Amino acid sequence: MTIYLLCLILFCCGLYCILRKRNIIKIILGIIIAEYAANLFFILVAYRLNGRAPIFSPDTTITNMVDPLPHALVLTAIVIGLATTALLVIIAMRIYEKYGTFDITKIKELKG
Amino acid sequence: MTELYLLLIFMIIAAIIAIEIKDLLSSIIAVGAVGLGLSIVFLILKAPDVAITQLVVEILCLIILIRATLKKDLLFSTTGRWFLNTLIVAGFISIFLFVAGKALRELPEFGRPIMKVAATYLKEGLSKTGATNLVASVILDFRAYDTLGEATVLFTAVIGVLAVARRVGRKKQGSELEEED
Amino acid sequence: MSREHGKGMSLIVKTVTRLTVGLILLYGIYIVLHGHLSPGGGFAGGVIIALSFIHLMLAYGKEIALKKLSKPILSLFESIGAITFLSIALLGFSGGYFFLNFISKGKPFKLFSAGIIPFCNIAICLKVGAGLFAIFVVLVLLKFDAENKE
Numbered sequence: 001m002t003i004y005l006l007c008l009i010l011f012c013c014g015l016y017c018i019l020r021k022r023n024i025i026k027i028i029l030g031i032i033i034a035e036y037a038a039n040l041f042f043i044l045v046a047y048r049l050n051g052r053a054p055i056f057s058p059d060t061t062i063t064n065m066v067d068p069l070p071h072a073l074v075l076t077a078i079v080i081g082l083a084t085t086a087l088l089v090i091i092a093m094r095i096y097e098k099y100g101t102f103d104i105t106k107i108k109e110l111k112g
Numbered sequence: 113m114t115e116l117y118l119l120l121i122f123m124i125i126a127a128i129i130a131i132e133i134k135d136l137l138s139s140i141i142a143v144g145a146v147g148l149g150l151s152i153v154f155l156i157l158k159a160p161d162v163a164i165t166q167l168v169v170e171i172l173c174l175i176i177l178i179r180a181t182l183k184k185d186l187l188f189s190t191t192g193r194w195f196l197n198t199l200i201v202a203g204f205i206s207i208f209l210f211v212a213g214k215a216l217r218e219l220p221e222f223g224r225p226i227m228k229v230a231a232t233y234l235k236e237g238l239s240k241t242g243a244t245n246l247v248a249s250v251i252l253d254f255r256a257y258d259t260l261g262e263a264t265v266l267f268t269a270v271i272g273v274l275a276v277a278r279r280v281g282r283k284k285q286g287s288e289l290e291e292e293d
Numbered sequence: 294m295s296r297e298h299g300k301g302m303s304l305i306v307k308t309v310t311r312l313t314v315g316l317i318l319l320y321g322i323y324i325v326l327h328g329h330l331s332p333g334g335g336f337a338g339g340v341i342i343a344l345s346f347i348h349l350m351l352a353y354g355k356e357i358a359l360k361k362l363s364k365p366i367l368s369l370f371e372s373i374g375a376i377t378f379l380s381i382a383l384l385g386f387s388g389g390y391f392f393l394n395f396i397s398k399g400k401p402f403k404l405f406s407a408g409i410i411p412f413c414n415i416a417i418c419l420k421v422g423a424g425l426f427a428i429f430v431v432l433v434l435l436k437f438d439a440e441n442k443e
Contacts, residue, residue: 003113004216006120012205013127019201025136025181029143032173033127036150039166043157049223053158054246055332056238058402065246066158067230072250074162076262079336079421082169083269086428089180090276093435160332164324168340172425175347179432242398243329243407251334252413256382256392259413263375263420270371270424277431 007044011037024092024102028085035081039074046070116156123149136181144174161247302352310352317345321422328414329407335417342418343426355433367427374420381409381416 014037017030046067054068092102099107123146130142147170154163220226227234233250241249251259325338350358385393399406 001216001222003116003120003222004219005213006117006124008209008212008216010120010124010127012209013124013131015208016201016205017131019204020197021131023136025177026131026139028177029130029139032143033130033146036146039162040150040153043154043159043162044222045219046159046225047157047223048225048227051158053160053332054234055160056244056246056401065234067225067227068233068246068250069230069255071159071162071247072255072258074159075165075247075251075334075336076258078162078165078169079340080262080265080269082173082340082425083266083428085173086176086425086432087269087272087276089176090273090432090435093180093432094276161334161337164332165334165337165340168337168344172340172344172347172429175351176429176432179429238401241394241407241410242401243410244401245329245331245334247332248329248334248410248414249407252410253392253394253408256413259417260378260382263378263417266421266424267371267375270427273428273431277435 003044004041007037007041010040013037022104024095024104027104028088028092031088032081032085035077039077042070042074042077116153119149119153119156123153137178140174140177140181143177144170147173161245306352310348314345314349317348318342321345321418325414325418326404326411329410330402330404335414336421338414339418339421340425342422343429346426347429350429350433355430359430362426364427364430367423367430370419370423371427374416374418374423377416378413378420381412385409 011034014030014032014034017033018027021027021030046069048064048066051064051066052062054065054071056062095107096102101107126142126145126149130139130146133139133142147166151163151166151170154160154166233246233254237246237249237254238244241253243249243253321338321341321344323338324333324341325335328334328338346358346362349361382392385391385395387393388395394408394410396408398408401407405411
């Protein structure tokens with residue numbers, strides 16, 4: 001149970017960064033950290049004590065495999081996370097090109 | 113299981129450093145430390161497919177973020193209601209942790225998953241698909257619609273990046289091309 | 294020679310890149326082809342193949358890497374990957390339903406086994422690798438333009 005709480009604390013680090021920081025790059029880093037924590041939570045739920053990786057062996061029959069379903073879900077989520085991070089980064093670069101700053105409060109002031 | 117706790121505490125410390133440090137490049141490197149630690153955690157939790165993918169994706173993510181922040185000035189504003197904002201965020205996070213801690217009691221204990229769906233995959237995966245890697249058979253046979261949706265999202269994200277990066281107006285592009293020649 | 298040294302990184306980096314980039318590409322192809330037997334698969338292999346080209350681009354400058362794979366060819370590869378994946382799924386209608394594993398399974402633990410899963414892995418590898426390398430190329434070119442403007 002303690003390990004779930006540590007995972008939640010990692011998620012809260014990302015949440016604090018998203019809510020409190022004003023630099024756009026810092027906000028993107030917070031989103032990345034929160035995403036890592038969510039992926040870690042899925043894999044933690046799938047773990048079985050003294051389990052083995054979900055790959056069959058030609059010699060022996062393995063009975064204590066870990067749950068392969070969350071692995072498949074997380075595998076797609078990681079690649080999607082990379083693509084959406086690239087989209088966020090390129091929008092941030094466009095904002096910098098237009099306003100000359102990464103600070104979101106200054107961008108609001110410039111708009112009027 | 114002590115190595116798992118140690119790695120998680122290392123990841124939390126790296127995340128706090130990434131959040132609080134002033135320099136953006138150092139902050140990105142600290143996020144890289146979080147991701148590589150996460151890759152080792154996946155390896156300990158017996159998920160080798162996810163560990164390989166996390167390792168290579170982390171490297172690519174770092175390259176993209178470093179390209180974005182090179183040679184940019186770093187502006188930080190310290191004005192505003194610092195105390196009130198921090199208090200509100202801390203209150204929100206404490207309420208979130210309280211509710212999540214209550215919800216965690218309903219989860220199965222760590223190390224004993226329920227595996228209601230996965231029992232079928234474990235029993236019939238080899239005879240139905242012929243693939244010895246069960247994760248590959250779940251991704252591409254039992255739950256191939258997930259992969260189809262993932263391919264759609266990836267396609268949309270790439271189109272979005274190309275559209276945002278494209279310069280507005282075709283005429284301007286032609287003139288700049290001539291300048292390059 | 295001296296003009297070539299101006300672009301990209303130093304001579305040491307270029308020599309090491311020449312030695313390692315083929316091995317990285319080969320490792321990516323191995324991971325994709327053995328995706329149904331051992332850990333790996335289309336996602337990880339595609340990202341490794343994209344990383345090998347990014348390695349080439351970082352060491353030698355963008356002209357040489359773009360000569361091997363330009364942006365229209367990249368979008369062509371990504372579309373080929375998507376259409377291959379969809380048509381493999383549609384061919385399943387010949388036996389009944391979408392995503393039917395319609396080729397014979399073969400013996401387990403052999404390279405040619407598991408029906409459509411290796412072909413789907415190859416299609417996903419094309420799609421992921423071409424898409425991520427296209428994102429990187431766009432970021433590099435955009436950076437170049439912004440510097441020119443300033």
